[in-house]
Amino acid sequence: MKIKVLKNVFQRNDNAARENRELLDARGVTCVNLLGGAGAGKTSLLEAVIPVLRDSLRMGVLEGDLATTKDATRVDALGVPVIQLLTDGGCHLTATLVQQGLRRLPLDGLDMLLIENVGNPICPAGFDLGEHLRISVLSVTEGDDKAAKYPLLFKDADLIVLSKCDLQPLTDFDFNTVTRDLRRINRRAEILQTQARRAIGTEALATWLLDRCRPSSAASRE
Amino acid sequence: MHEFAVAQSLVDTATVEARRAGAQRVTVIHCRIGVLRQVNSDLLNEAFSLARQGTLCEAAELRVDKAYVQASCGRCDHAYTVRDWEWRCPKCGAEAAELTGGDELLLVSIEADVADEDQGSEERLST
Incomplete structure (x- = not known):
């Protein structure tokens, strides 16, 4: 017999993601999923914005990696609670793994949770973690053809960060090309250029995050 | 390698759906995956x-329908x-299009054998 199903293939992940979102909503925590290829500069962006936001927002971080606690160590140095999630070779974070991380974080004391996904421009994009906002990072050293090559990475982003823009003169990265390709798959996301090492554009990123956080509503819910 | 996650999820969901329908054996899994x-x-x-x-x-048997990128002209x-x-x-030649499809990842249907009268085979397969 034929049985009609019509369900999302990642239904189990989607269910866990919904649970995560409900938990975060109940605690008044705004959750951001930071995605991008390996070496796009995700951790450097965290290192740049966390010190700026630390005084106005209570922040926590989940660090996704295949192996090592190198990134968690970098974030830990900034004085915010951080949990390293190791996928043990898995190429993306899942909502279930994030669930384990959420249990280990002091959610009641947080306004914003930043999740740094595994460095990979393909797989992480397909997995909802329960985040409220998605930031996709592309560094100029990766090349201006990457929006066309990895469309899913940018399709559902709320913000697209073009990082390492100080290195652009050393490359043939064309901002017009990448912007045109990004606009084809995502017309609503803001596009921001950053140079994390020189703290250029990172203030704007911090402001973007602050504007979308809900510290007051979290307090009023208590 | 998100393919394994896709395959695993297809098998998991198909198994749940087959059990719910009282079926003993899935013969076809039909899915639709956007490019x-x-x-x-x-x-x-x-x-x-x-x-x-x-x-x-x-x-x-795994049957996969490929879903191409679909767009709707903004003008x-x-x-x-959308091809290539x-x-x-x-x-009309306009550039501003709205993406309307091509990102789906759906288990469309399964085909399964329902239990026959042979209880022996049912037990063997359900353990």
Whole structure:
């Protein structure tokens, strides 16, 4: 017999993601999923914005990696609670793994949770973690053809960060090309250029995050 | 390698649906995958042949419909298929299109054998 199903293939992940979102909503925590290829500069962006936001927002971080606690160590140095999630070779974070991380974080004391996904421009994009906002990072050293090559990475982003823009003169990265390709798959996301090492554009990123956080509503819910 | 996650999820969901319908054996899993998902069909087939082992889907055939990128013209509303990253509206030539499909990842249906009168085989397969 034929049985009609019509369900999302990642239904189990989607269910866990919904649970995560409900938990975060109940605690008044705004959750951001930071995605991008390996070496796009995700951790450097965290290192740049966390010190700026630390005084106005209570922040926590989940660090996704295949192996090592190198990134968690970098974030830990900034004085915010951080949990390293190791996928043990898995190429993306899942909502279930994030669930384990959420249990280990002091959610009641947080306004914003930043999740740094595994460095990979393909797989992480397909997995909802329960985040409220998605930031996709592309560094100029990766090349201006990457929006066309990895469309899913940018399709559902709320913000697209073009990082390492100080290195652009050393490359043939064309901002017009990448912007045109990004606009084809995502017309609503803001596009921001950053140079994390020189703290250029990172203030704007911090402001973007602050504007979308809900510290007051979290307090009023208590 | 998100293909294994796709294969595993297909087998899991098909198994749940087959059990719910009282079926003993899944013969076909029919899914629809958009090209934006960047699922490689060779890798998916390989992953599927591993994921189905020891499940109700052990002998199932995987049928995949490829869904191309669909767009709707922002100027003339014409709906069209985007091929080779050519986004211009074939009718009016406008660039500003709205993405309307091509990112789906759906388990559409399964075909399964329902229990026959032979209780022996039912028990053997359901353990």
